[in-house]
Amino acid sequence: MNSVQYILGIESTAHTFGCGIASSEGRILSNIKSEYVPTSGGIHPREASQHHASKAAATISGALEEAGLRLSDIAAVAFSAGPGLGPCLRTGATVARTLSLVRKCPLVPVNHCIAHIEIGRLATGEDDPLVVYVSGGNTIISAYAGGKYRVFGETLDIALGNCLDTFARHLGLSHPGVPKLEQLADEGRRFIPLPYVVKGQDVSYSGLLTMASRLAGECDRSDLSLSLLEVAYGMVAEVAERAIAHTEKSALLLTGGVARSKRLQRALSFVCSDHSARFHVVPPDLAGDNGGMIAWTGYLALKEGLTVPVESSYVNPNWRLDEVEVPWRR
Amino acid sequence: MxxxxxxxxxxxxxxxxxxxxxxxxxxxxxxxxxxxxxxxxxxxxxxxxxxxxxxxxxxxxxxxxxxxxxxxxxxxxxxxxxYIDAQPLKRFVGGMDPEGLALTFSRVGEMVGRLHKGGIVHGDLTTSNIIPYSGLLYLIDFGLGEHTSDVESRGVDIHLMRRALESSHHEVSSAAYLSFIDGYTRVMGSLSEPVLKRVDAIRRRGRYVDVSHRKGE
CATH class of the missing domain: 3.30.200.20 (Phosphorylase Kinase; domain 1)
Structure with missing residues (x-):
């Protein structure tokens, strides 16, 4: 009974198809991903799902090989069931169902946002942090209370990463745009006023994106990048500060793809030192979407018996973080 | 000084x-x-x-x-x-009986209705920003408020209240929210209908909605 279990996790909510393997001891044995990069513009859901379908087999065998395991060693298959883009989610779910049927092992649906939180908790060892989860698709301030992750703040329109990526494309920067935006910002000198929109504990980025894009032809690119990042990150830092004051948590965890931003890390560590809270960032290789976080969260859910029969293993593109029971935190 | x-x-x-x-x-x-x-x-x-x-x-x-x-x-x-010499509403919610809770939150709803009807949104509605004192409910912290009669801004205001209830008072959030809406609708009348519709729309946003895909909504 005490032998080690291996869980295979499939991630496919947006541009990344990932497969990772986690052990019941909390080790990520492998974490392979393949990213869909649009030839122009933003993510196209159907093209992304076609990319995922074409890369699935190689990604999964790569993850098994790197972990030194065979499919028969896998105790359960976990998959991202939402939130995300419908066509992408369905591709990942189809792959996961197939593996579960072939292997005759349990199938575990995982909420993508919760996986970003759980992998951060695992990697940093911080048990009960206030979570700042920022990525291309989500901007959420959350903390655990009474059986669920509660949402204390979120975006009212587009996500932080979406705002930054879209603006980077507008400047003609190639993918990935955010690091290049940050480099430009380091050379910026003059601050250009841009819409700073905080409502309660929520933020709004659409006005900021529109205004910055409009000014792109008239202003210095470095100044504009500096101003956009300062405003965008300042808003997150402010709502994080409000949430940490309100929840009185003693630690903050920064997770999600945008967690790699040094400038954002700096802003949030400022907030933490003002409130005597510990500051943690998810390691860079676990920041973006990945299968390892799905595998690990799948293990936590499997322990609680949260499996689903293949015939009712639906995806939910609008699955809110705060709808999910997390009995492993009780 | x-x-x-x-x-x-x-x-x-x-x-x-x-x-x-x-x-x-x-x-x-x-x-x-x-x-x-x-x-x-x-x-x-x-x-x-x-x-x-x-x-x-x-x-x-x-x-x-x-x-x-x-x-x-x-x-x-x-x-x-x-100076209002009293504790915020946040401290009392846990100890309220169902009648007290319903009465209090319908009064909060009426108060927000009066504000909205008068062309103001508060921008930070939480139970920390409402202070019960000498039989009245005082509203404080208007720093994020605006002059507006936009359905969107009103909807965000209600959304903030709803989420504050869910995150800080999850045991009673549904009952409190229903009473709040009762009071709000009593004051706003038919004006509340588009606002409450928008509240539901706001809730569904923010996740994988690309700007270019939102135009048709």
Whole structure:
């Protein structure tokens, strides 16, 4: 009974198809991903799902090989069931169902946002942090209370990463745009006023994106990048500060793809030192979407018996973080 | 200057207990934030200070109890206002019986309805910003408020209240929210319908909605 279990996790909510393997001891044995990069513009859901379908087999065998395991060693298959883009989610779910049927092992649906939180908790060892989860698709301030992750703040329109990526494309920067935006910002000198929109504990980025894009032809690119990042990150830092004051948590965890931003890390560590809270960032290789976080969260859910029969293993593109029971935190 | 005692250190501001012409008063000072660019920081603190001072007075004219503003110092981002000697609503919600809860939140709803009908949104509705005192409910912290009658801004206001209930009072959030909506609708009448529809739409947003895909919504 005490032998080690291996869980295979499939991630496919947006541009990344990932497969990772986690052990019941909390080790990520492998974490392979393949990213869909649009030839122009933003993510196209159907093209992304076609990319995922074409890369699935190689990604999964790569993850098994790197972990030194065979499919028969896998105790359960976990998959991202939402939130995300419908066509992408369905591709990942189809792959996961197939593996579960072939292997005759349990199938575990995982909420993508919760996986970003759980992998951060695992990697940093911080048990009960206030979570700042920022990525291309989500901007959420959350903390655990009474059986669920509660949402204390979120975006009212587009996500932080979406705002930054879209603006980077507008400047003609190639993918990935955010690091290049940050480099430009380091050379910026003059601050250009841009819409700073905080409502309660929520933020709004659409006005900021529109205004910055409009000014792109008239202003210095470095100044504009500096101003956009300062405003965008300042808003997150402010709502994080409000949430940490309100929840009185003693630690903050920064997770999600945008967690790699040094400038954002700096802003949030400022907030933490003002409130005597510990500051943690998810390691860079676990920041973006990945299968390892799905595998690990799948293990936590499997322990609680949260499996689903293949015939009712639906995806939910609008699955809110705060709808999910997390009995492993009780 | 009268003697000042630090009374509360919030996320955004420090509150000092002091007096003004022999009356007990609160000095609210918005403090500098090291995580923001200095130019951005003084802009944010300055506009919120003048905004709050204006809206506190205007809200009272609409029949929403608020502290009385004695003076504003825009340069130092300070507001001097009357002191309400009571705890915020947040502290009482847990101990309320169902009738008390329903009555209180329907009154909160009516209050927000009066505000919205008068062309103001609060921008930060939480149970920490409502103070029950001498039979009235006082509304404070108008720094994020606006003059607007937009369905979107009103919807965001209600959404914030709903989420504050869910995150801080999850045991009673549904009952409290229903009573809140009751009171709000009583005051707003048919104007509440598009707002409540928008509240549901706002809730579904923010996740993988690319700007280009949203235009058709």
């Amino acid at each position: 009268a003697e000042m005692r630090l009374f509360k250190k919030g996320a955004e501001a420090e509150l000092y207990l002091t007096d003004w012409m022999g009356l007990r008063a609160i000095l609210k000072r918005r403090i500098k934030k090291g995580y923001r660019n200095p130019d951005l920081d003084s802009y944010v603190r300055g506009t919120r200070t003048s905004n709050e001072a204006k809206l506190l007075s205007e809200a009272r004219r609409l029949g929403v109890p608020t502290p009385v503003v004695y003076s504003v110092d825009k340069r130092n981002c300070e507001i001097l206002m009357s």
